[in-house]
Amino acid sequence: MKNVLITGGAGFIGSHLVRHWVKKYPDTRVVNLDKLTYAGNLENLKDVENAPNYVFEKGDIVDEKRVAELFEKYRFDGVIHLAAESHVDRSISNPMEFIRTNIVGTVTLLNAARAAWKDNFDGKLFYHVSTDEVYGSLGKDGFFSETTRYDPRSPYSASKASSDHLVRAYFHTYGLPVVISNCSNNYGGYQFPEKLIPLVINNIRNHKPLPIYGKGENVRDWLFVEDHVSAIDLIFHKGRKGETYNVGGHNEKQNIFLVKLLCSIVDRKLGRPEGEAEKLITYVQDRAGHDLRYAIDSSKLVNELGWKPSVTFEQGMELTVDWYLNHEEWLRNVTSGDYQKYYEKQYKINA
Ligand code: NAD
Ligand code: TYD
Numbered sequence: 001m002k003n004v005l006i007t008g009g010a011g012f013i014g015s016h017l018v019r020h021w022v023k024k025y026p027d028t029r030v031v032n033l034d035k036l037t038y039a040g041n042l043e044n045l046k047d048v049e050n051a052p053n054y055v056f057e058k059g060d061i062v063d064e065k066r067v068a069e070l071f072e073k074y075r076f077d078g079v080i081h082l083a084a085e086s087h088v089d090r091s092i093s094n095p096m097e098f099i100r101t102n103i104v105g106t107v108t109l110l111n112a113a114r115a116a117w118k119d120n121f122d123g124k125l126f127y128h129v130s131t132d133e134v135y136g137s138l139g140k141d142g143f144f145s146e147t148t149r150y151d152p153r154s155p156y157s158a159s160k161a162s163s164d165h166l167v168r169a170y171f172h173t174y175g176l177p178v179v180i181s182n183c184s185n186n187y188g189g190y191q192f193p194e195k196l197i198p199l200v201i202n203n204i205r206n207h208k209p210l211p212i213y214g215k216g217e218n219v220r221d222w223l224f225v226e227d228h229v230s231a232i233d234l235i236f237h238k239g240r241k242g243e244t245y246n247v248g249g250h251n252e253k254q255n256i257f258l259v260k261l262l263c264s265i266v267d268r269k270l271g272r273p274e275g276e277a278e279k280l281i282t283y284v285q286d287r288a289g290h291d292l293r294y295a296i297d298s299s300k301l302v303n304e305l306g307w308k309p310s311v312t313f314e315q316g317m318e319l320t321v322d323w324y325l326n327h328e329e330w331l332r333n334v335t336s337g338d339y340q341k342y343y344e345k346q347y348k349i350n351a
Contacts, residue, residue, distance in 0.1 A: 216256030248296025
């Protein structure tokens with residue numbers, strides 16, 4: 001049996017990845033290492049928690065001893081590293097946690113892999129999951145390619161950029177077999193409602209204001225989370241060592257367009273009068289250093305490995321709204337407690 005370590009498997013993308021791997025690869029034991037921060041939730045993995053090839057290990061990726069113990073216990077063949085602090089707004093108010101987990105945590109895992117594999121790297125792989133935000137902000141034209149100069153502008157993206165550099169340094173310096181992917185904004189079920197799409201759907205349902213930063217003209221390139229997962233699977237198995245692959249589905253949308261679309265889908269699905277949700281749109285103070293536009297050129301992944309997304313943007317949005325409307329209890333659970341305090345502080349209005 002092969003053993004694969006997935007870090008951050010209780011989070012948004014991680015839980016989709018764990019579910020996919022556990023079901024598709026019954027001969028691989030999937031070990032999910034997660035600290036269960038506010039963003040990690042074992043409810044996300046209820047349907048696979050009893051699978052014979054799945055194990056959950058609670059722990060912090062910065063904890064050297066704990067990480068070494070797990071490498072010793074399971075003798076991992078591969079690592080897929082997703083654990084991170086992932087929200088830009090939180091990185092603006094508390095950068096240190098991002099330095100700790102995203103940078104120090106990544107190096108802790110790299111060191112553990114190197115030590116456990118004893119510089120005999122045959123059949124081993126360290127896969128680092130990263131973001132397009134490392135490339136900075138685009139103007140009206142152009143795309144991020146794998147050779148675009150790094151130019152991170154938020155504490156979050158700077159910490160991810162730093163971790164990417166360290167992963168590459170371990171490839172060049174020690175020969176550690178690594179691969180990196182940089183993906184655009186994901187959407188889908190199980191995303192923590194601090195991020196734009198689930199936040200807006202949840203607020204529409206509860207007749208709460210829909211906060212739009214600045215003028216709502218910023219552009220993000222949206223990818224359905226299961227298509228990110230299929231890219232990770234492909235890159236893990238077929239990607240060239242030491243390489244970077246950009247992942248994105250060419251779905252560039254201005255925030256205001258996206259929010260209005262969500263308003264109309266949710267109104268329709270809840271049987272509310274057309275235009276009701278749009279009345280909730282509230283322009284609020286812009287995010288500090290708000291990147292204007294992200295857009296990914298994923299032609300390397302498409303041409304070299306044959307990846308293609310499975311759903312269109314329109315299909316993905318319908319599926320996503322359905323998911324949140326059908327998972328009221330999940331939303332209620334994750335938005336109780338600390339979320340209320342975060343929300344009040346972030347938006348200076350009552351949740
Ligand atoms: P998330 O915030 O939903 O989940 C992060 C997970 O990591 C949580 O389960 C959390 O408990 C865990 N974690 C945090 N700190 C930890 C620590 N010190 N030790 C162990 N576990 C810890 O994040 P996500 O949106 O699923 O993103 C996953 C990865 O994908 C991140 O590395 C992120 O940078 C990258 N990424 C995300 C997007 C996106 O749109 N969400 C796009 C591209 C890349
Ligand atoms: P977000 O989901 O936080 O992802 P990221 O910042 O990593 O791209 O935000 C997506 C876009 O939506 C971004 O341009 C910021 C904007 N936004 C708002 O306008 N209002 C909000 O309440 C949030 C959370 C985001």
